[in-house]
Amino acid sequence: MRALIVLLFALSMAGCTGPDIRQYAAEQPALELSDYLNGELEAWGMFQNRSGEVVKRFHVAMTGTWQGDVGTLDERFTYSDGSTERRVWTLRRQADGSWRGTAGDVVGEAIGEVSGNALHWRYQLLLKVDGEQYVVDFDDWMFLMDQRVMLNRARMSKWGIDLGQVTLSFYKPVK
Numbered sequence: 001m002r003a004l005i006v007l008l009f010a011l012s013m014a015g016c017t018g019p020d021i022r023q024y025a026a027e028q029p030a031l032e033l034s035d036y037l038n039g040e041l042e043a044w045g046m047f048q049n050r051s052g053e054v055v056k057r058f059h060v061a062m063t064g065t066w067q068g069d070v071g072t073l074d075e076r077f078t079y080s081d082g083s084t085e086r087r088v089w090t091l092r093r094q095a096d097g098s099w100r101g102t103a104g105d106v107v108g109e110a111i112g113e114v115s116g117n118a119l120h121w122r123y124q125l126l127l128k129v130d131g132e133q134y135v136v137d138f139d140d141w142m143f144l145m146d147q148r149v150m151l152n153r154a155r156m157s158k159w160g161i162d163l164g165q166v167t168l169s170f171y172k173p174v175k
Contacts, residue, residue: 018139027116031144033091033099036172037064037073045152045168056080060168069093107135117144127156136163148172 043060057080064073073089089103089110101110101121110123121140126133140154152168 021113021115021118021120024116024118024143027118027143029117029144029146031114031117031119031142031150033114033119034066034069034071034093036144036150037062037071037091038066039064039172041170041172043152043168043170045166047156047164047166049164050162055164110138110140118142121154134158142170147174 041062041064043062045058045060046054047056047058049055059078061076061078062073064071066072069092071089071091073091075087075089077085077087079085087103087105089101089106091099091101093099097114099110099112099114099119099121101112101123103110105126107124107126110121112119112121119142121138121142123138123140124135125138127136135158137157138154139157140152142150142152144150148171150170150172152166152170154166154168156163156165
């Protein structure tokens with residue numbers, strides 16, 4: 001009986017893996033993080049709880065700077081309730097082409113892979129809610145639509161339980 005339960009659990013988890021980043025390899029325009037996340041950008045987003053209710057809206061002003069394969073992305077959030085937050089990412093391209101990212105509220109490192117127009121990040125974030133702090137998992141997908149617009153959808157979970165999702169639309173003025 002125990003073996004059957006383990007097998008059923010493993011099969012149910014296999015269905016939760018999501019798409020393979022390589023399926024986007026031919027999609028254009030190709031995403032080059034050091035190009036798109038360079039200079040001034042803006043994003044508008046929302047968090048929806050697991051029932052789909054929008055519980056938080058926000059705007060993000062960002063500045064990206066690069067020194068070779070290492071980038072800094074300074075994100076300044078303004079939420080619909082007037083509160084603000086700042087996150088500064090350090091992004092590093094790895095020898096194998098993958099990406100690693102760190103920030104003050106990221107536990108360990110974000111690990112990402114780019115293929116075609118897509119970026120897939122996975123990381124844990126320290127999330128502050130009502131004076132408490134929780135570690136939550138992010139499964140984060142970004143898709144470059146054209147030279148100005150990138151769409152982002154991230155699934156947030158804890159212990160495999162869906163908490164909701166974050167949706168963002170990035171905009172980069174082209175000079």
